[in-house]
Amino acid sequence: MEKATERQRILLRHLQPSSSSDASLSASACLSKDSAAYQYGDDVVIVAAQRTALCKAKRGSFKDTFPDELLASVLRALIEKTNVNPSEVGDIVVGTVLGPGSQRASECRMAAFYAGFPETVPIRTVNRQCSSGLQAVADVAAAIKAGFYDIGIGAGLESMTTNPRGWKGSVNPNVKKFEQAHNCLLPMGITSENVAHRFNVSREEQDQAAVDSHRKAASATASGKFKDEITPVKTKIVDPKTGDEKPITVSVDDGIRPNTTLSGLAKLKPVFKEDGTTTAGNSSQLSDGAGAVLLMRRNVAMQKGLPILGVFRTFSAVGVDPAIMGVGPAVAIPAAVKAAGLELNDVDLFEINEAFASQFVYCRNKLGLDAEKINVNGGAIAIGHPLGATGARCVATLLHEMKRRGKDCRFGVVSMCIGSGMGAAAVFERGGGVDELCDVRKV
Amino acid sequence: MPVFKAPFNGYSVKFSPFYESRLAVATAQNFGILGNGRIHVLELAPGAPGVTESVSYDTADAVYDVCWSESHDSVLIAAIGDGSVKIYDTALPPPSNPIRSFQEHAREVQSVDYNPTRRDSFLTSSWDDTVKLWAMDRPASVRTFKEHAYCVYQAVWNPKHGDVFASASGDCTLRIWDVREPGSTMIIPAHDFEILSCDWNKYDDCILATSSVDKTVKVWDVRSYRVPLAVLNGHGYAVRKVKFSPHRRSLIASCSYDMSVCLWDYMVEDALVGRYDHHTEFAVGIDMSVLVEGLMASTGWDELVYVWQQGMDPRAS
Numbered sequence: 132m133e134k135a136t137e138r139q140r141i142l143l144r145h146l147q148p149s150s151s152s153d154a155s156l157s158a159s160a161c162l163s164k165d166s167a168a169y170q171y172g173d174d175v176v177i178v179a180a181q182r183t184a185l186c187k188a189k190r191g192s193f194k195d196t197f198p199d200e201l202l203a204s205v206l207r208a209l210i211e212k213t214n215v216n217p218s219e220v221g222d223i224v225v226g227t228v229l230g231p232g233s234q235r236a237s238e239c240r241m242a243a244f245y246a247g248f249p250e251t252v253p254i255r256t257v258n259r260q261c262s263s264g265l266q267a268v269a270d271v272a273a274a275i276k277a278g279f280y281d282i283g284i285g286a287g288l289e290s291m292t293t294n295p296r297g298w299k300g301s302v303n304p305n306v307k308k309f310e311q312a313h314n315c316l317l318p319m320g321i322t323s324e325n326v327a328h329r330f331n332v333s334r335e336e337q338d339q340a341a342v343d344s345h346r347k348a349a350s351a352t353a354s355g356k357f358k359d360e361i362t363p364v365k366t367k368i369v370d371p372k373t374g375d376e377k378p379i380t381v382s383v384d385d386g387i388r389p390n391t392t393l394s395g396l397a398k399l400k401p402v403f404k405e406d407g408t409t410t411a412g413n414s415s416q417l418s419d420g421a422g423a424v425l426l427m428r429r430n431v432a433m434q435k436g437l438p439i440l441g442v443f444r445t446f447s448a449v450g451v452d453p454a455i456m457g458v459g460p461a462v463a464i465p466a467a468v469k470a471a472g473l474e475l476n477d478v479d480l481f482e483i484n485e486a487f488a489s490q491f492v493y494c495r496n497k498l499g500l501d502a503e504k505i506n507v508n509g510g511a512i513a514i515g516h517p518l519g520a521t522g523a524r525c526v527a528t529l530l531h532e533m534k535r536r537g538k539d540c541r542f543g544v545v546s547m548c549i550g551s552g553m554g555a556a557a558v559f560e561r562g563g564g565v566d567e568l569c570d571v572r573k574v
Numbered sequence: 575m576p577v578f579k580a581p582f583n584g585y586s587v588k589f590s591p592f593y594e595s596r597l598a599v600a601t602a603q604n605f606g607i608l609g610n611g612r613i614h615v616l617e618l619a620p621g622a623p624g625v626t627e628s629v630s631y632d633t634a635d636a637v638y639d640v641c642w643s644e645s646h647d648s649v650l651i652a653a654i655g656d657g658s659v660k661i662y663d664t665a666l667p668p669p670s671n672p673i674r675s676f677q678e679h680a681r682e683v684q685s686v687d688y689n690p691t692r693r694d695s696f697l698t699s700s701w702d703d704t705v706k707l708w709a710m711d712r713p714a715s716v717r718t719f720k721e722h723a724y725c726v727y728q729a730v731w732n733p734k735h736g737d738v739f740a741s742a743s744g745d746c747t748l749r750i751w752d753v754r755e756p757g758s759t760m761i762i763p764a765h766d767f768e769i770l771s772c773d774w775n776k777y778d779d780c781i782l783a784t785s786s787v788d789k790t791v792k793v794w795d796v797r798s799y800r801v802p803l804a805v806l807n808g809h810g811y812a813v814r815k816v817k818f819s820p821h822r823r824s825l826i827a828s829c830s831y832d833m834s835v836c837l838w839d840y841m842v843e844d845a846l847v848g849r850y851d852h853h854t855e856f857a858v859g860i861d862m863s864v865l866v867e868g869l870m871a872s873t874g875w876d877e878l879v880y881v882w883q884q885g886m887d888p889r890a891s
Contacts, residue, residue, distance in 0.1 A: 135608040138655075138682070141701065141725060142607070144744070144768065145787050145812040146831060 174429040175272040176562055178215075178437040180527035181208040181362045182422035184384045185515035188291035192381040193419035196366040198230060198290035199238040203245035205423035205523075208362035209284060210247060213425060213437055217247055221280020223254040224270045226263025226287040227519035229294035232256070239288065259448065261486060262547045262555035263287060264522025268424050269446035269557060281431045286423035287520035295417075314453035315551040320403035320414065322550075323487035326457045327408045330493050334408040337488035338396040341413040341512045343502075344485055348509025349389035356508055356535070357384070360527040386416045386515045413488035418515030422523030439562030441530040441543075445470040446557040448549075457490020459554020460546040461497040467556035468544065475500070478558070479540040480533055482525040484547035485510035494548075507532060521547060526559070533561040575882040575890055576618055576625035582611065584873030586639045586859040591690075592647035594865045595620065596628075599879050600652060602636030611637035613652055615664050618881060625881065631662055631671055639685045645693040645710070653683035659698050659708070678706060678715050685728045691736035699726035705741050707753055719751055721758055728771045734779040744768035748784050750796060762799045764792055771815045777823040783840075785813035791828050793840045804840040808849070814857065820864040827870060829857035835872050837884065852880055852888040 183201050186193040193201065202225065210217050225239045236256050243254050259266040264287025271283035298316070306312045317325075326332065351357055363382035369375070391412070401407035402414075432439055447466035451459050460483050468475055481504055485491040491512075495505060508528060511521065525545040533540045546556035582601035590596035595618040603609030611633040616625050636655035643649035648665040652672075657679040660672035680702040688696045695716070699705045705719040705726055724744035732738040737753045748769055750760035767787035775781035781803070785791045791806040791813055810832035819825035824841040835857055837848035855875035863869035868884040882888040 138607045141744075142605075145770065145814070 172428070172430040172433075173276070175275045175426055175443045176429045176432050176439045177424055177426050177441045177443060177526070177530060177559070178432050178439060179209045179212045179425040180360065180423070180440060180523070180530050181205045181212065182360055182520070182524045182527045183364050183420045184361055184381050185418045185420035185517055185520075185524065186381065186385045187515070188295070188417040188419055191292075191385045191419060192368060192379065193290070193364075193366065194292045195369045195376075196290070196364070196419065197238075198235075198288060198293055198419075199242040199245065200366060201290065201364065201419065201421040202239060202242035202286060202288040202423075204362050204364045205286065205421050206243060206246035206248065206284065209423050209425040215282065215425065215435070215437075218249050218251060219282050220248065220252050221283050222271065222274060223248070223252065223284040223286060224267040225254065225256045225519075226258070226265070226267040226285075226522055227256050227289060228258055228260055228263055229289060229291065229518060231294070232258075235288075242288075258519070259553070259555065260550040261484060261516070261518050262448070262522050262549050262553070263519040264422055264524065265446075265526065265545055265547065265555055265557055266448070266522065268426070268443070268523060268526055269555075271424075271426050272443040272446070275426060275428055282425070282427040284423055284425055285523060285526075286421065287517075287523035288421045289517035289519040289521075290419045291417045291517060292419050311453055311552070317454060318403060319456070319486065319550055320409050322454060322456045323409040323414070323489045324401075324404045324407045325455045326487070326493050327489035329455060330497075332408070332489045332492050334397075335393070336492050337408055337413040338393055338410075340485070340488040340492050341396055342391050342393055344506065344510045344512040344514075345388050345391040346509075347507060348384070348387045348513035351508035352383060352387060356532070357528075360531045384514050386418060387509070387513045409487055409489060413512065415484070415486050415511035415516035416514075418517040420515065420517040420520045420524065422520050422527050424523055424526050440534060441562045442560040444542075444558040444560055446555070448553060448555045451552050451554055453552030455490075456550055456552045457487055457548045458493060458497070459548035459552070460484075460490075460556060461494040461554070463554030463556035464494075464498060464544055464546050467546075467558050471542075471558040473542060473558065478542045478544050479504060480507065480529060480536070480543040481505045482529045482543070482545045483510070484516065484521055484525065485512040486516060486548055488512060490548055494546075522555075526557075529559060530561075533559070537561075575880060575886065575888050577881075577889075578614070578616055578625045578627070578879040580612070580614060580873075580877045580879065583855070583875040583877055584859055584879060585637060587861050587871045587873040587879055588641055589861050589863040589865070589869070589871060590642050590647070591644055591864055592642075594618075594863065597861070597871055597879075597881070598640045598642060598650055599873055600637035600640040600859070601873075601877070602638065602655065605875055606636040606638065606655065609636070611635055611655065613637055613640055613650065613662065614879075615650070616879065625879070629664055629668065631668060633660070636682075638683060641686045641688050641696070643693075643710075644688050644690050651686050651688065651696055653686040653698055655682045657681055657683060657700070657702070659683055659686065676708065676715070679704070684725065685730075687728075687730050687739075689731050689736060690733055691731070697729040697731065697739055699729035699741055701725040703743075705729045705739075705751075717753065719758070721749060722747070724768070727769065728773075730773055732774050732779055733776050740772050740774065740782055742769040742772035742784055744770075748772055748782075748794070760796060760799065762794060762796075764794065764802070765790070768812075770812060773816050773818045773826075775818050775823065776820050783816045783818060783826055785816035785828055787812040789813060789830075791816050791826060791838065793826070804845065806838050806840060806845050808836055808838075808846045809834065815860045817860050817862055819862050821862075821867040827860050827862055829853075829860040829872055829874070831856045831858075833857055833874065835860060835870075848884070850882075850888055853878065
């Protein structure tokens, strides 16, 4: 049997990918096959993913922190963790929703300087509502794939303390003529009620999802699972009475309530509809926080000797009925998984944003997902949902959990619903500890 | 076009230098990794598209290569996975075969090539990093060439100079030898990755081609070996075998783990002149007939042997 193993080894060496990809022209003929061999070196991989703790808006540990300081913390963390020369970064894309457009863009630029990036590194923002952080990661992956640059950062930033939600200005009267346009004005909580009502998601199911979220998040925090992904932030907190400033280091999410119970949640009154089911307890929390993901071409990562945390595989953004915007993941996830050439059963781990328990429960049931695979360390109901940062936060949480699980976990999915009726999802593959690189596909 | 289905995975196919309709196929069980091997001698039916087996020989281990003698029309030599080299006479019944067996290589024998000019000797190359020279009238190898640092996948005689041969190795070097010299006369670091095959040009004794894990075929001139004459890109995986045409000076055939057989004219700007994708597993054996111009044969791990005319579809019937 040793002889067979040895022969197999010799044969497999013939099939190793040639990492020195030829720059010379390839001859071709009319008889050419329609698909070229797969080039592993061109994969877009993630070598680091970090986030800040997520803290309650207005009342949490980041209530007196400037938004750009949050972003600077995670950008600096990526550089320190990998020792990548910041000047090699081709672009930084920041998902962010509520900050005023051009001011937020300038704040992000300032944050890059605080983090040690030279003026030669550009930065921009992207807003696809609740999926902006994920969209930022996808934009960078697409740019690397397109060859615009080899190294990029997809990030997310939100301070709901500084920039609360709200519609500014008047509404175009035409909105009355188009029901779907009108439904874009619905408060998010009303869309949650619509999902619960239309798809019969009971109050109890929603409250149970909230209890699970808090329980899992508390357990993850207690066992130190978030330590690797959370970057401590040195900041200050101001006593509202005396005005005294006190320096603090924030490294723990402060919205998690370990003692949450079904009976406790049952006492809460619905917020958006008199006889509704959506409460403050089974909705995501308004939060402050940031996240960032360092992506590069696999060739570059191997050349730098950086461990690969994950591989970016596919991204899908889809449109759905604005009145029930929460169903977005149920449409986006199958699209992204299919684009990756996989089945839902092939996915080992999901991070699905819990904007509201109703839409979370609906999407889980609609897709027939195993609850043991979803938000295994809690979700936005417990941890928080800083709109533009959530996508990057979920990527960091997913990849770190995949790394912990090792070979038992090969594919992961991040997804969220999007206000005004969209869904987004991305498929990642675990990068570290896989079998030696090989062109042979397992049967 | 003739197709033959073998019970084992194909490794090599060779046309007879004496009969237009005859070829030999080397096969191995379980992709040559574990199990037995078999040599098939096939006859092409005249005119009609058919191929029949005239005789076959079983071996205890994989048969990686086979070649015909250039001096006796019925003699075959096989390179066996257990390190043995066996000689068969197809004129004798199976129980009388092999007529001789040499057990000198320490590891798998990967290739065998008969001297086309002297006609009294042959070469074998092995995973024991050596090439051995044998004479038909000697009970043991005449000489062992030991310079390679890894598996030697191919050793092939120069078509005009009876004492010169080239060897291709996984150590990324192509070496040119003269059996009258104590060591190799030339070392060409032909590829950055393992070299799986090499072959001499039939019309210019200074030109040869190499194929490699890096998915390319390169053409070299020993008179100016620092830079290849041509680099042929187009295969999607390692190129397992490369063969120069006996009829056209600059025509090359190659087969690859991408399951295709390609035809190249290395002196033309757009070198890839044909691609055949008839195999459904790794294509590992390729040959061109010296007696019938344009006649080609290939075999692969799909257990099939195809024989077809250049320009035609091997699968056409």
